[in-house]
Amino acid sequence: MLTTKVEGKNRKHKVRLYAISTCGWCKRTKQHLNDLDVEYEYIDIDLCSREDRQEITKDILSRKGPLAYPTVIVDGKILLTGPSKEELREVLEL
Amino acid sequence: MTSLEQVRERAENDAKTYGYYLTPDKELLQDLLEGLQKNEIRYGYPSCPCRLASGKIEYDRDIICPCDYRDPDIEEHGFCYCALYVRKDVRDGKKPIKPIPERRPKEKQMNAYKDSPETKTQENTIESNPSTPKMKLYYCRQCGYVCFREEPPYICPICKAKKEMFAEVTAPT
Numbered sequence: 052m053l054t055t056k057v058e059g060k061n062r063k064h065k066v067r068l069y070a071i072s073t074c075g076w077c078k079r080t081k082q083h084l085n086d087l088d089v090e091y092e093y094i095d096i097d098l099c100s101r102e103d104r105q106e107i108t109k110d111i112l113s114r115k116g117p118l119a120y121p122t123v124i125v126d127g128k129i130l131l132t133g134p135s136k137e138e139l140r141e142v143l144e145l
Numbered sequence: 146m147t148s149l150e151q152v153r154e155r156a157e158n159d160a161k162t163y164g165y166y167l168t169p170d171k172e173l174l175q176d177l178l179e180g181l182q183k184n185e186i187r188y189g190y191p192s193c194p195c196r197l198a199s200g201k202i203e204y205d206r207d208i209i210c211p212c213d214y215r216d217p218d219i220e221e222h223g224f225c226y227c228a229l230y231v232r233k234d235v236r237d238g239k240k241p242i243k244p245i246p247e248r249r250p251k252e253k254q255m256n257a258y259k260d261s262p263e264t265k266t267q268e269n270t271i272e273s274n275p276s277t278p279k280m281k282l283y284y285c286r287q288c289g290y291v292c293f294r295e296e297p298p299y300i301c302p303i304c305k306a307k308k309e310m311f312a313e314v315t316a317p318t
């Protein structure tokens with residue numbers, strides 16, 4: 052899977068972001084995470100193969116999330132759809 | 146190739162005819178216009194920048210910008226799913242822009258996961274797929290506009306009559 056790692060000082064939680072490369076809101080979420088200096092990985096699903104897309108769908112649906120982007124998964128447990136900077140700050144305890 | 150300026154102009158003109166505005170958030174606007182341009186280059190049509198497209202027009206027709214969901218979303222929330230198009234009160238900052246729920250039915254969304262652009266197999270052609278949309282001819286009883294779609298548009302693009310003004314075109318008896 053085409054996963055991009057972004058370094059950051061805040062590594063308390065494992066953060067994974069499912070995004071779309073053309074989506075302005077996804078870009079904003081990446082920006083929020085960068086601003087908060089969070090270490091995270093992201094996957095632009097529109098650039099993924101069919102198999103990877105299916106895997107991502109399964110992952111999101113198994114967590115009862117809507118198939119909407121940006122989707123942030125924290126520690127493999129908490130799913131946030133289109134979170135604001137404040138929400139991210141709260142969940143990531145920053 | 147469609148220039149960014151053309152993409153912007155197209156969106157501006159469309160907004161004007163419906164009485165909408167483009168988002169006042171300059172950065173978001175730029176990102177969305179670039180997204181539309183990128184989709185037009187890679188798929189051949191400007192599909193919604195914030196939604197996953199299948200790359201097959203048969204499945205993506207409803208999310209070609211302006212998508213089928215824009216008008217009901219603007220009516221309910223004041224802006225479309227991407228917030229590219231907004232209503233006057235939103236443009237004037239009287240109502241904040243925040244993520245809204247996806248109105249597009251899940252079965253339609255799933256097509257983008259079943260088929261990605263690079264996988265086109267003989268067994269799985271659009272024709273043999275049971276989820277292929279059924280298209281019909283509709284006309285606007287107010288202005289005569291005719292379209293070939295799954296459902297009539299929410300608002301007539303020509304005279305702006307409501308969906309209820311549309312009727313199916315049937316062969317004369």
Ligand code: SF4
Pocket residue numbers: 177192193194195208209210211212213214215225226227228229230
């Ligand atoms: S949600 Fe907005 S930007 Fe996206 S396709 Fe619909 S009208 Fe266009």
